[in-house]
Amino acid sequence: MKHTISSTELEIRDGNFRCACSVSENNVFRIHLRMTPRSVTSVEACALGASYAVPAGGFQAAPIRQDAIVSSSSDKEREARIELKPNPGEFALYSAHGSCLTASGDVLSLQLSTADGAVLQELSFGRGEKGVEIRWSIGAEDRFYGLGERSGFLDKRGRSYLMWNTDEPFHHELRDPLYQSVPFVIHRLAADSVKAGAVGLFLDDPGRSVFDLGESDPTLAFIRTERNEAVLYLFPHEEVFEVTSAYTGLTGRHELPPRWALGFQQCRYSYFPDSRVLEIAEEFRQRRIPCDVIYLDIHYMDGYRVFTWDPDRFPDPHALIARLHEQGFRVVTIVDPGVKIDPEYDVYMSGSARNAFARRTDGTVYAGEVWPGAAVFPDFLRQDTRTWWAEQHHALFDVGVDGIWNDMNEPADFTGDLLDRTKFTPPSDLMLEGSAGLRSIDRYHNVYGQMMCSATAEAFATQKPELRPFMVTRAGYAGIQRYAAVWTGDNDSSWAHLAMMIPMLLNMGLSGVAFCGSDVGGFQGNASGELFARWMQSSCFTPFFRAHTSTGTRDHEPWAFGPEVEDVCRRAILLRGRLLPYVYSLFDEYRQTGKPLLRPMLSADSDDPRLAGMWNQFLLGDDLLVAPVLEPEARSRVVYLPAGHWYRWDQVCFADEAGAGEAAPDAPDGDAGDAGEMGLPLYHGGKEYLVEAPLERIPVFVRAGAVLPLYARAPQHEADSGEVDTEPVLALFADTRDFRSEFVLYDDDRESQAYLRGELRRDRLRFSGPAPYQLELATAEANHERRAQRYRVRLYRPDGGVQTRVIPAQDGTYSL
Numbered sequence: 001m002k003h004t005i006s007s008t009e010l011e012i013r014d015g016n017f018r019c020a021c022s023v024s025e026n027n028v029f030r031i032h033l034r035m036t037p038r039s040v041t042s043v044e045a046c047a048l049g050a051s052y053a054v055p056a057g058g059f060q061a062a063p064i065r066q067d068a069i070v071s072s073s074s075d076k077e078r079e080a081r082i083e084l085k086p087n088p089g090e091f092a093l094y095s096a097h098g099s100c101l102t103a104s105g106d107v108l109s110l111q112l113s114t115a116d117g118a119v120l121q122e123l124s125f126g127r128g129e130k131g132v133e134i135r136w137s138i139g140a141e142d143r144f145y146g147l148g149e150r151s152g153f154l155d156k157r158g159r160s161y162l163m164w165n166t167d168e169p170f171h172h173e174l175r176d177p178l179y180q181s182v183p184f185v186i187h188r189l190a191a192d193s194v195k196a197g198a199v200g201l202f203l204d205d206p207g208r209s210v211f212d213l214g215e216s217d218p219t220l221a222f223i224r225t226e227r228n229e230a231v232l233y234l235f236p237h238e239e240v241f242e243v244t245s246a247y248t249g250l251t252g253r254h255e256l257p258p259r260w261a262l263g264f265q266q267c268r269y270s271y272f273p274d275s276r277v278l279e280i281a282e283e284f285r286q287r288r289i290p291c292d293v294i295y296l297d298i299h300y301m302d303g304y305r306v307f308t309w310d311p312d313r314f315p316d317p318h319a320l321i322a323r324l325h326e327q328g329f330r331v332v333t334i335v336d337p338g339v340k341i342d343p344e345y346d347v348y349m350s351g352s353a354r355n356a357f358a359r360r361t362d363g364t365v366y367a368g369e370v371w372p373g374a375a376v377f378p379d380f381l382r383q384d385t386r387t388w389w390a391e392q393h394h395a396l397f398d399v400g401v402d403g404i405w406n407d408m409n410e411p412a413d414f415t416g417d418l419l420d421r422t423k424f425t426p427p428s429d430l431m432l433e434g435s436a437g438l439r440s441i442d443r444y445h446n447v448y449g450q451m452m453c454s455a456t457a458e459a460f461a462t463q464k465p466e467l468r469p470f471m472v473t474r475a476g477y478a479g480i481q482r483y484a485a486v487w488t489g490d491n492d493s494s495w496a497h498l499a500m501m502i503p504m505l506l507n508m509g510l511s512g513v514a515f516c517g518s519d520v521g522g523f524q525g526n527a528s529g530e531l532f533a534r535w536m537q538s539s540c541f542t543p544f545f546r547a548h549t550s551t552g553t554r555d556h557e558p559w560a561f562g563p564e565v566e567d568v569c570r571r572a573i574l575l576r577g578r579l580l581p582y583v584y585s586l587f588d589e590y591r592q593t594g595k596p597l598l599r600p601m602l603s604a605d606s607d608d609p610r611l612a613g614m615w616n617q618f619l620l621g622d623d624l625l626v627a628p629v630l631e632p633e634a635r636s637r638v639v640y641l642p643a644g645h646w647y648r649w650d651q652v653c654f655a656d657e658a659g660a661g662e663a664a665p666d667a668p669d670g671d672a673g674d675a676g677e678m679g680l681p682l683y684h685g686g687k688e689y690l691v692e693a694p695l696e697r698i699p700v701f702v703r704a705g706a707v708l709p710l711y712a713r714a715p716q717h718e719a720d721s722g723e724v725d726t727e728p729v730l731a732l733f734a735d736t737r738d739f740r741s742e743f744v745l746y747d748d749d750r751e752s753q754a755y756l757r758g759e760l761r762r763d764r765l766r767f768s769g770p771a772p773y774q775l776e777l778a779t780a781e782a783n784h785e786r787r788a789q790r791y792r793v794r795l796y797r798p799d800g801g802v803q804t805r806v807i808p809a810q811d812g813t814y815s816l
Helices: 240-251 274-286 319-325 346-353 382-392 441-463 495-510 529-539 563-578 579-593 723-728 752-756
Strands: 003-006 010-015 017-023 029-035 065-069 083-086 090-094 100-104 109-113 119-127 132-137 142-146 160-163 184-189 196-203 209-213 220-225 228-239 293-296 330-335 368-370 374-378 404-408 430-434 437-440 471-473 486-489 618-620 624-626 635-643 644-650 683-684 685-694 700-703 707-710 727-735 739-747 762-771 774-782 790-796 803-809 812-815
Touching: 010 090, 017 090, 017 495, 029 119, 065 762, 119 196, 119 228, 132 228, 142 495, 184 240, 196 220, 196 240, 220 228, 228 240, 240 495, 240 707, 274 293, 274 319, 319 330, 346 382, 404 441, 430 441, 437 441, 441 471, 495 529, 529 563, 579 618, 579 707, 579 739, 700 727, 707 762, 803 812
Parallel strands: 065 083, 293 330, 330 404, 404 471, 471 486, 727 790
Antiparallel strands: 003 010, 010 017, 017 029, 029 228, 083 090, 090 100, 100 109, 109 119, 119 132, 132 220, 142 184, 160 209, 184 196, 196 228, 209 220, 368 374, 430 437, 618 624, 624 700, 635 685, 644 683, 644 700, 707 727, 739 762, 762 774, 774 812, 790 803
């Protein structure tokens, strides 16, 4: 066994294997393993090429110092270093944080441990059936999270997951794969005397791979690739969210969206003609149901040709969009990658002239089939193709379109296999010119949709340079969050899919994709009024909030199910509007830390074993606990409250815009304060409660000690927020014991790129007690105006009382 040490890397060579190890200053280990392929013509012989997940410069290998054996921990300096052991091939690679990757004379085995020497993982590398195989042991109580968009429960243990973007509309809780592939998993080790903590493993390979998390052997986990080369990143930390933070530090995070993209959005397949679009818009405004966005699905196009307008259905798109803008709506149009083969179609002809379309191994342009019929597929991995595609967006942006909805970009191909949906895609002999050279599309399959989004981002950057881009995509790979929001594809109008939404979105957030949501009411089939209402109540707390339905279904607008459901939906959407200051501030927190807006219950108390796999309730931020109703005709549900004290808030937040309400009728004896009018009962955490959930609300709790910035009235759309900005509400939820909490309220101009230049505002809201309670307002960053002139402070007390006071929007400490 031989080794070579450079300034930033240790490489070990042994027979047919070469393993290069490095570590970044922020405690990320990179392992680059290469095997001699069985033959130079095999699929596994293809080199990986530059990463599509990690931006250039995203991983900065730390300079490493070579040491002899260190005799004591006190000698260990806080910098990256390598210790060579006496036996050949033995070494220890330390990060500046003290984490350690060691090899004990065998290049095929590496051990990851903490700064205090506790072993986290022992990784074995070998040759699998088709490529590199990585394995490690798992304890009986260990958990797995992440993997992006996946069906099933929150804990992903016990199944295998294929990384292969697939147009799979007929999915259920066991179906895999789906539309996105994020080959990143968080292994949470159960606390015991030997090891504890969490380790993230990210396989940076946009081709096919499998994560077997205890399915074939309940004591082992495997990652299997189809390449002779594997790049694996390891993220050792104490907590799950620290792993997500480190992973998004490597692969990137969502930038702030325009704030209108956080409002309610309405879609269907399809609204046409233009008069129907205006009718929908008018209904929202007349019925006083807030809505920020209306979508146009493929029927706006001329014969499903991308970047065109149907001359009969949409004869004057500029006038239509101008009218919608006057009413406060933004317009988002769908764009598919397939380009119709038509010699009289400018997009097809210009793309052909630019050599933009993917070819087969024989050099001929590949012709598949999608909505317009025979179609070609752009090679988005080529920069020139992406630039050409970006230029085509003039047909949309020049008439006023605000956002782009990238669909069908797995890519789906109707000539594929209808039964095996993993083959419902172009064949393997389609070639793409990516970072590893001209290779089969299989090599780049999972990144195709992501590079389409990269082309769309270029369109925004060149044609709307001062505005924040908004796009939503169906397909993606690790790092898709740098470009787009994600919705969960073609779900069903079923209670099962409503329930499936929760763990799916939570794991997407843990995988870096924080701006995510599902189609409210379900896309396929007809929702009942009750299902639509419950979905709306649940999704008003998700980052991406859009109702959508398929062609051939009944109307699925909030008013389509009768007055009772319309009122339920209106209240849910109004609540989302009132929560905008809170949600926007959480997005800023995510941008800085990587912590998702939507959080699994384990974030409330990582030491509580009941929370580790809890999937049917969730947190929005740290302070709002949401327990959706997931069964028909249910008018109550069991809610588990983590340690601490919690206020029952749903009878207030769903009640009216003034925030008034009465105590919940089912407040537990001995566990709630004697809440008077407009007061809230206080519950003790660490146990379950059976909570009433009439159709007009779902259980929502607020952590005692919390500060919630709210609007007193929900704006009908983003441009309507001027008045409510002048006197927002600060809802304070006092605890019974000593407490001190802080919330950072964020604001900027809400639409432009100026915040990237530092034109933003952060105010610290510090709340402490016990009585007399103190609220401190302190400017943290003041490069943007404070819109509020006054704050209406609403204090909820543990004794069930509530008081309201108006204070000036000025820095200072206020006694309550």
